[in-house]
Amino acid sequence: MKYFADLHIHSKYSRAVSPDMDLPHLSRGARLKGIQIMGTGDFTHPLWLKHLKEELEESECEGLYRRKSDASGVLFMLTTEVAVFHPNGGKRTHHVIHAESFDDVDALNEYYSKKGNLAADGRPMFAKTSNEELVEETKSRSPTARIVPAHVWTPWFGLFGDKSGYDSMDEAFGRHARKITALETGMSSDPAMNWRLSGLDEWALMSNSDSHSPSPLRIGRECNVFEFEEGGITFGNLFKAVEAKDAARFAFTVETDPAYGKYHYSGHRLCNFSCSPAEARRLKEICPVCKRPLVIGVENRVEELADRPVGFVPERKIPFKTLLPLQELVAAVEGGSAFSQKAQRFQQALAEKFGGEFKVLLEVSEKDLAEACGAELAKTVLLSREGKIRVKPGFDGEYGVLELPWKKEGKRRTPPVAEQGAKQKGLTDFTV
Structure with a gap:
C-alpha cells in the first residue's frame, strides 16, 4: 500500500502556529488529506512531549506510534526542528530530527536542554552550536536518529540560503556530511532544481509541509510517498529506503509548484516588486522602488550554485509529482x-x-x-x-x-x- 508521510510540522507550542495544532486536529486533517504518517513536531518542548507520552502508544509498525484512542488511525513519528546558530556568527540553519522512540527523545533532550531553553519555543534555538556539533552529539546519543536539514534553500535558516547559508555540504558539515540522511527541498524549490547541483547527488531529497496549521490546505501540501505491504512500514525501513534512494519503496515525493513557495523569486513585499534571477542580476540585486538590497529568492540562489543546465536528470533519483x-x-x-x-x-x-x-x-x-x-x-x-x-x-x-x-x-x-x-x-x- 502507499503511505503518504508528512514528517515536518509544528505543534501549538511553536511561535506563529495555530492553537489547533494538537493530535486530534492533526488526525482529522490527515484523514481528510489522505496522509498515513505524520511527524509529531516539537518533541523538544516539555509540555508537548508530556502530551505525546500520554496520548501515543507503540504501533504494530516499529518506531511509529498511534493515538491510544484511535488504534487504526494515522501513524506518528517523533520529530522536532531545531535552529542552530554557528559559533563564529552569521551562519544559521534549521534541521529536522527524527527519533525512533521516547527513550531516544529523552536522551536527545538531555543534550538539547544544555544548548537552549526547550520550554521557550517548540522550535528551540541553539546558540554557539555548529552543524558538526549537532550531528556528532545527536548521533552519539541516538545512533538511529535521522537528521534532515530543513527547507534548504530559503533565505533565512536554509542550509544554502542566501542570507545565512553555505555553498556546499562539506562546508556546512565537514567530516559529518555523510551522516546526513537527506535534504528537504522546501516549497520554493523542487527536486529538478536541486538536481542541477552535482554536489548534492549523494543525498536523497525529501519533501514536507512545515505546516503551522492542521488544515488540509497546509498539511501534506508537500510530502513523501512510500510503498510497503500494509503494516509493513517501520521507522528503520522507511529511512533505509530514503538513504538508498530505493524507488521501489520510496515511490515519489509530492511537490507544490516551486513558484507557489514564499521565496521563489527575488523581491520586496512592501514594495510589491518581484523579479526573475536574470532581472535581479540586471538590477544588481537592488530594489528599483526603495533602492535597498532585494530579498534574494530560491531560484536565484540555485542559479548561482548550479553546475548543470535546467532540465538535467540524474540516473539515480526519486520521482516527484507536482500538485x-x-x-x-x-x-x-x-x-x-x-x-x-x-x-x-x-x-x-x-x-x-x-x-x-x-x-x-x-x-x-x-x-x-x-x-x-x-x-x-x-x-x-x-x-x-x-x-x-x-x-x-x-x-x-x-x-x-x-x-x-x-x-x-x-x-x-x-x-x-x-x-x-x-x-x-x-x-x-x-x-x-
Whole structure:
C-alpha cells in the first residue's frame, strides 16, 4: 500500500502556529488529506512531549506510534526542528530530527536542554552550536536518529540560503556530511532544481509541509510517498529506503509548484516588486522602488550554485509529482480565499466522498469529478495533476498566486468541456 508521510510540522507550542495544532486536529486533517504518517513536531518542548507520552502508544509498525484512542488511525513519528546558530556568527540553519522512540527523545533532550531553553519555543534555538556539533552529539546519543536539514534553500535558516547559508555540504558539515540522511527541498524549490547541483547527488531529497496549521490546505501540501505491504512500514525501513534512494519503496515525493513557495523569486513585499534571477542580476540585486538590497529568492540562489543546465536528470533519483492543494484550486475557480468556508466545505466533501484529498488530486477521473463538483473544478484538478497550472511566483514571504488559463483579469470563462452544452454550473450548484 502507499503511505503518504508528512514528517515536518509544528505543534501549538511553536511561535506563529495555530492553537489547533494538537493530535486530534492533526488526525482529522490527515484523514481528510489522505496522509498515513505524520511527524509529531516539537518533541523538544516539555509540555508537548508530556502530551505525546500520554496520548501515543507503540504501533504494530516499529518506531511509529498511534493515538491510544484511535488504534487504526494515522501513524506518528517523533520529530522536532531545531535552529542552530554557528559559533563564529552569521551562519544559521534549521534541521529536522527524527527519533525512533521516547527513550531516544529523552536522551536527545538531555543534550538539547544544555544548548537552549526547550520550554521557550517548540522550535528551540541553539546558540554557539555548529552543524558538526549537532550531528556528532545527536548521533552519539541516538545512533538511529535521522537528521534532515530543513527547507534548504530559503533565505533565512536554509542550509544554502542566501542570507545565512553555505555553498556546499562539506562546508556546512565537514567530516559529518555523510551522516546526513537527506535534504528537504522546501516549497520554493523542487527536486529538478536541486538536481542541477552535482554536489548534492549523494543525498536523497525529501519533501514536507512545515505546516503551522492542521488544515488540509497546509498539511501534506508537500510530502513523501512510500510503498510497503500494509503494516509493513517501520521507522528503520522507511529511512533505509530514503538513504538508498530505493524507488521501489520510496515511490515519489509530492511537490507544490516551486513558484507557489514564499521565496521563489527575488523581491520586496512592501514594495510589491518581484523579479526573475536574470532581472535581479540586471538590477544588481537592488530594489528599483526603495533602492535597498532585494530579498534574494530560491531560484536565484540555485542559479548561482548550479553546475548543470535546467532540465538535467540524474540516473539515480526519486520521482516527484507536482500538485496544488484542493482548497487553492477551489479558490482559483470560484474566487475568494483558499481558507474560505466554501473552499473548506468542498475539500471536506470531496475528500470524504473519494477517500481523501490525494485520491481526488491523483486518481479520480475527470468524469467522476465533474459529476461531483462540476466541469470547471474537475478540469482544474486535471490541469494540476498534469502540472499545467501557471503560478505567479511568490517572493519575500508571499505565496505564489494560481492563474487559470481560462480566466483573465478576474473574470470567469466557461472551460472548453462545457462550451457546447448548457450553462455551466458553479460549485455552489453542487452538494457533493
